[in-house]
Amino acid sequence: MEENTVELSLNQATTRPYPLIATAEAAMQAGIRHIGLWIEPVQEIGIARTRRLLADTGLSVSSVCRAGFLAGKEGAELKEAMDSVRRALDLSHEVGSPMLTLIAGGFPEHDRSIRNAEDRLRARIEELEPHARETGVRLALEPLHPLFVQSRSVVTRIAQAHRVIKDFPAETVGILVDAYATAWDPTFDDDVLAAGPRIAGYQVSDFALPLPIPDNMNGRLFPGDGSLDLGSLTASVRRAGFIGPVEVEIFNEDIWELPLQTIVDRTVDSFARHLTQPLNALERQPV
């Protein structure tokens, strides 16, 4: 069925060194219909120019990345982070994004309790939720890989993200599922099913060891180049009810050295071979 076809969205991180305009045009020419924007490149060319670009290329915005880092902050630093999320919600609204990726933040030196950090995060999301409602942009809390629990995100599991946000309205606060960050989770399938309509977005890339230095973040690969079973993971997310565009979001210094056209072509090709085709096969089977 046409309406159930899995659609690719190109997250701008994948083509990070290239200007937004060039990326959007290359995406359009490759037949891509959706884009995940990052805040800084949008600010660089401005909202008006971004909106014209989206209109000209026919690209719809699947997400804006990213704001947050709230759980470990206090005082003036926290106030600035909260204001920054509000501005990011405004920007997301202005470029027509349905959601803003929210990163939890790590914990402060003096309190390394994950539960306490979850409580602070919940209280801060509660303060932000009215602004999400006003702008019509969903806050999408993204569990990161456990590797980054201290430095970037106390939220590392889908079930945990769900527990943190469950008392907020589903239409204003959701979860962004990233396959690279959560595929290791022994209850991935159950957890996405339980999250169901809370799933606001879904990102993929592939995993292999060793992670590179100096930044262990930048070991992500094109679908199919690592060990993840992206067909099965994506089928679970779709069975849970998420049928929006699937973002390919890759952080990788070697890939960033490739020509823009090569990155876009390899994104399209690897997505077709390791997501669209396996999904067509899986979704033709009875569950």
Next chain:
Amino acid sequence: MEENTVELSLNQATTRPYPLIATAEAAMQAGIRHIGLWIEPVQEIGIARTRRLLADTGLSVSSVCRAGFLAGKEGAELKEAMDSVRRALDLSHEVGSPMLTLIAGGFPEHDRSIRNAEDRLRARIEELEPHARETGVRLALEPLHPLFVQSRSVVTRIAQAHRVIKDFPAETVGILVDAYATAWDPTFDDDVLAAGPRIAGYQVSDFALPLPIPDNMNGRLFPGDGSLDLGSLTASVRRAGFIGPVEVEIFNEDIWELPLQTIVDRTVDSFARHLTQPLNALERQPV
């Protein structure tokens, strides 16, 4: 209370480049009373010499590391791995170890389902359990860091290890909790409490990014040199009922280049400052 004092065990991985005899003698001289042995260095000097060494130094064996890697294997490869676990149980018995560390193994290329891998692992532990009972050595399933889910261990959470082994007798099959591998888990405290008498052993080291290449395994640090709150984590494990010796198990190329005496001294010193002292303070408070 004297009987509740947290006791240090030196896991041999921490002094990996040095012969077992030198390590045991340095440990004794530093006042250490327990040691975690590795299979290969024991085999190098033989069981009889190891037993004499343990008698001469007064060291008790807290664990033998490690065997397993069962979940992804089949056929002849699996048979060899199973036999290898049985031999390791015999060796553990002969050196007086209460437990053998069991590593789950990753998954094979053709089936990347974690649930299927758990089922295979459970079936294989069931076959091994009678031998554990005969030797009086407990199989201790160790969750590894999610980073190694594909390559080394499909078991990454304490709750998951518990689910895999819960139908086996507690006296023959337990869990080895490693703080480095599981501190990120948002339900660490609840999960160790639920595991309770299943906790067969407990290991510590400290965490920092970036992990080194080429082997991301070898980024472990002395207690206090990273971001883990080892005092709190250890207090939770002790509240769950585990009051055995706490192994310091460090994999780190830089530390392995230090003189043996320096490694042992820094182990003793960091353990006192970041485990014994915080625990004394924590355990004097009402829970």
